[in-house]
Amino acid sequence: MRTDLPENSSPATARKSAPTREQLRDAPQLRESVTVRCTPLEAYAIWRDFKKLPNFMTDISQVEMISPTVSHWTVDLPRGPKVEWDAEIIHERPGEMISWQSIGDSQVTQAGSVRFRPAPGDRGTVVSLALSYAIPGGKLVEVATKLMGEDPKTMVITNLRRFKAYMETGECPTVEGQPSGRDENDRESETH
């Protein structure tokens, strides 16, 4: 496991075993939801295929499946430290919900759940995400957040929006790679 953490955050204290109930009870909690034009089962099926989530949830670098219920997650954003954790599914009902908790020697301790419920009036599926995270002995997330320039809430909303776009259209919106007057090849003509 990489340890390129900020100096003031000791990997020795940051890496501890699964969060205790007390830690998660006091941990920051995030609740966000999005409505997607698909069935609960369709949304569940795409979400449950964890290793493909980085295809559209671009903040997540990689997800490896260690066993049918245990997965290894990596977040490695350009401006932040690399962060990794293992998560285990603790409960799931196909087409309805998945809940998980980080386990073992993880840098990030978190517990979360995602629920898929039909929206009223055939308006698709409400996908609700709840996430608690705790960092035993350190403030890794806070530090990482500052480095990445995005707060966890914004990251969660962005990823939910990308999930929705991917589900509804098969792609996520982007303008990266498009031309602009900031293109380098313009330097020449600017001097004219």
Next chain:
Amino acid sequence: MKALCWQGKHSISMKTVNDPRLLNPHDAVIKVTTAAICGSDLHLYDGYIPTMKKGDIMGHETMGEVVEIGPAVRKTKVGDRIVIPFDIACGSCQHCHDEEYSLCDNTNPNAVMADKLYGHSGSALFGYSHLYGGYAGGQAEYIRVPFVDTNSLLVPSGVPDEKVLFLSDIFPTGYMAAENCGIKRGDTVAVWGAGPVGQMAIRSAFLLGAERVIAIDHYPGRLAMAEKSGAQVINYENSDSLLDELSYLTGGRGPDACIDAVGLEAHGDTFMAQVDRVKAAVGMATDRPNVLRQAIQACKKGGTVSIPGVYGGFLDKIPFGAAFGKGLTFKMGQTHTQRYMKPLLERILAEEIDPAFVITHRIRLEEGPDAYKMFNEKKDECIKVIIRMH
């Protein structure tokens, strides 16, 4: 390729930039044949819309020929001549399903920014700031069009560009503004701003059965054009009291519907207009809503105020008590262009209207920077500039 780029307030340059390429599976790349400068581009030019970046490619009234399509494109073919709507819609979300294309959920990559500012993000727009997605615009030799099957209108062969170009924005925008008035037999519609959108709104109001249209502006050339469309005109600079005049002309009832086709940079010589100008200049307000105030004041009890003019931020001293007291209905927003392109093409083909009547200037791309200046200063009787690209 060559493109008109925003360089800062009152500064547009033609620059050499990279050619656009496909970035997503539903994209197409279009070789632009004709583009136009829109009145709402002047809001960017004047620095009224935040989140522009130096180098952004301008333009959202565009048509051309498809030269490349992505692997998920189904309907559109290489070689098709298409008109591109200014708003970018995915075609799949609930709002697109409900034909509210400019409220699309999925096309703005910077939606979180707009969520924070407005509560929810609308669709992305071509060439209209990073708040609206930061998509490169169409005042360029080529443009990338996302979800091209949704964001295109196939032009029948033999129909010249000039006849259909304005299906990209101003004709649907003027038409939706008139449609939002809910025009009934005998209705009078007052239109503030006889610029291109106002001109389209005047014609559309008549197409939708208005008995009378009153156009309000202070540029004689625009008023003459409105008169040719059958509107009664008021030059507010020659009128002692615009509101009295509107009241007199409508038997004291007020216009049944009022269209604000001016938006956030209203001129005007009232005291409040002067205050607006000062406040905007020193950053105490973002928009200058003088027309909107007049429209609310003039409108009939129970009438409709329809707002195709663009607003961006916070408005000061809006007579909301008058709006409430008279039970007014407000209809507004970016145009759901995709909803109107086909039916309005039918009207053009049936020769009910030729939107080319607003064109006053035809230029080449390199004349773009000067044209912006001319259009902004309303010199040379400038009403509508189109750019012939290749």
